[in-house]
Amino acid sequence: MKNIKLTIEYDGKRYLGWQRLGDSDKTIQGKIEGVLTQMTGESIEIIGSGRTDTGTHARGQVANFKTNAKMTPDEMRDFLNRHLPRDIVVKKAEEAAARFHARYNAVGKQYSYYIWNETVPSVFARNYSYHYPQKLDIAKMDEACQKLTGTHNFSGFSALRKTKKSTVRTLDKLSIQKEGGMLHLTFAGDGFLHKMVRIITGTLLEIGAGELELAVIDEIFASNVRKYAGDTAPSHGLFLDEVFYH
Known part of the structure; x- marks a missing residue:
């Protein structure tokens, strides 16, 4: 077989x-x-x-x-x-190999999230990016990315109900690139909780728009409470880029 x-x-x-x-x-x-x-x-x-x-x-x-x-x-x-x-x-x-298992053998994943950050929507980007017209402080969002990178309990950035499984994950990379009106967020790590990328994205946007302070990230890590994080960004801006194996 x-x-x-x-x-x-x-x-x-x-x-x-x-x-x-x-x-x-x-x-x-x-x-x-x-x-x-x-x-x-x-x-x-x-x-x-x-x-x-x-x-x-x-x-x-x-x-x-x-x-x-x-x-x-x-x-x-x-x-x-x-x-x-x-x-x-x-x-x-x-x-x-006979024992290869797509889920259990995965050691990491990379995701991209795209945000169209212009006042006027884009017809061609509308199905593959989130239109977010508010002015954003990218430098502050970069600072937030640094706080989020590393090994943390990300349960406050997930839609998980209570679980006995570990919610500690390592986020190796979280970066923002601006390409014209498009923001491209790259997430790479050893694993991601349910809706974790989309909730982190929503939180970064609210920090960039001045609706949340940088300190909220420390509060979420300390409390593990989802309600302190930002809104869940919509799914149509999210791409699974790659799955990593040894």
Whole structure:
């Protein structure tokens, strides 16, 4: 039996996120499993590196599945791309080690969040960035990024309910680049809690707009209380760029 690793790109705006939801075919996982089952004649379940929320996009989601199909990985990739909707593309298919697991073997991820920071909206950026017209103090946002970088308990920056699992994560990189009217936030770390990137983004925006003080970050880390952080930025500005493995 082969263990096949897929690298997948998708535009999430039509979908209810990655994870299959019952009978719904409005998920990325459900769409890909349907085509794989058609391709192999087997009942295929794919394992993703993690969930992405409704409306979130990906440039480098990773998944794996097991099959007895005789096709080569390139033939599988080409079959998938012929039969999947045009807003889901398999960039690469390759045979992985028998024990490879897309979720458990991941050691880190990188996300991008895009903000259109101009008074006038952009027609072409509207599905892939958050229009935030308020004037922003980028220097203050950079200071906030420095406070957030490192190893912390990020439960106050997540939508998680109480959990017995650790909410400590290491954020290796959090940077802001300005490209014309577009702000590009890059997040890289060993793992991310539910909605953590979007809540951090919302907090950074409120700090940049002068609605929250820099000190709020220390307060959130001290209290682990979600309500002190900023609003959750919308999902359509978020991209999963890459999943890292050893």
